Amino acid sequence: MVIMIFSLLAVLGCQEISRLTGETGQTSSPPNLKILKAVELGSAWEMKEIKFDIGAEEEVAILLKLSDGDKVDGYFYLEKGGEIDFRITGKKLLYQSAVQDRFSFTASQSEGDTYTLSFRNPATDDEQRELTVFLEVIYPVSGSIYVPVEGK
Numbered sequence: 001m002v003i004m005i006f007s008l009l010a011v012l013g014c015q016e017i018s019r020l021t022g023e024t025g026q027t028s029s030p031p032n033l034k035i036l037k038a039v040e041l042g043s044a045w046e047m048k049e050i051k052f053d054i055g056a057e058e059e060v061a062i063l064l065k066l067s068d069g070d071k072v073d074g075y076f077y078l079e080k081g082g083e084i085d086f087r088i089t090g091k092k093l094l095y096q097s098a099v100q101d102r103f104s105f106t107a108s109q110s111e112g113d114t115y116t117l118s119f120r121n122p123a124t125d126d127e128q129r130e131l132t133v134f135l136e137v138i139y140p141v142s143g144s145i146y147v148p149v150e151g152k
Contacts, residue, residue: 033060033147040141047138048145051079052119054131059120063146064139066107066115074137075102076119081131085120 033052040046054060064072077100078084088095088103090111095103107115117137123129139145 035147041138044141045138046141046143047136050135050137050147052133052135053080054084054119054121054133056121056123056125056127056129059118060133060148061119062117062135062137062148064115064117064137065144065146066113066139067142068107068109068113070107070140070143071104072107072115072137072139072143073102073104074117074135076100076133076135079132079134081121081123081129083122084131084133085118085122087116087118087120089116089118090114 033050035048035050037047037049050062052060066072076086083098084100086095086097086101087093088105090107092111094105094111094115097103105115107113117135119131119133119135121129121131123131137145
């Protein structure tokens with residue numbers, strides 16, 4: 001019985017993460033993600049600088065867990081590559097950009113408490129392009145950021 005409950009929780013948890021990140025079940029290689037800097041800015045804010053690679057037709061999703069009214073600021077640019085599909089989603093799409101950009105948003109109860117920063121490389125495998133993205137995000141210390149990790 002206990003095993004059955006844990007199995008059910010594991011499946012539902014994976015389905016929820018897939019729903020939040022918009023994954024379609026496609027497999028891709030884990031991102032070469034590095035947290036370059038993680039510092040607290042005063043007593044209320046935290047800043048992370050992250051660098052990662054995205055292969056052709058692949059996507060990297062970074063999750064932010066926030067409270068109602070939390071503000072987030074950040075920017076990203078491409079160190080390598082020319083095009084990117086960037087989206088911020090809560091329960092629905094909040095922002096979309098095809099170029100390096102600054103972004104800012106405030107968490108709201110109507111959008112939920114989990115927000116996804118999605119970076120997709122639109123290049124096809126035929127083009128064999130890889131993007132290198134630099135991201136800086138500033139959010140309240142009460143929030144949490146979840147980045148993809150390399151699996152074995």
